[in-house]
Amino acid sequence: MGPHELWDEPWEGLPEEEAAWEWDPVDEQENGPTKNPPDRSPGWKRWYFVYHEPVCTNVKISADRDPRSGKWFNPHRSSGDI
Numbered sequence: 001m002g003p004h005e006l007w008d009e010p011w012e013g014l015p016e017e018e019a020a021w022e023w024d025p026v027d028e029q030e031n032g033p034t035k036n037p038p039d040r041s042p043g044w045k046r047w048y049f050v051y052h053e054p055v056c057t058n059v060k061i062s063a064d065r066d067p068r069s070g071k072w073f074n075p076h077r078s079s080g081d082i
Helices: none
Strands: 024-033 045-052 058-065 072-077
Touching: none
Parallel strands: none
Antiparallel strands: 024 045, 045 058, 058 072
């Protein structure tokens, strides 16, 4: 994964050992502008996603969306409430 790689799905940039492709989507929510967009262009938005893992727990991740391509940047587990 490159430092500014964009992904088709928000979970794709997570570590492979998490097997995020097996997670079921539960919820998604836009959370306003990204604080530090990678290319400094306007329009980037932060999103939060809740997924249900096969081990019967929910996990929340955040990712930033590129306004031009619609692809996702910087996906990672979020520490916020689910």
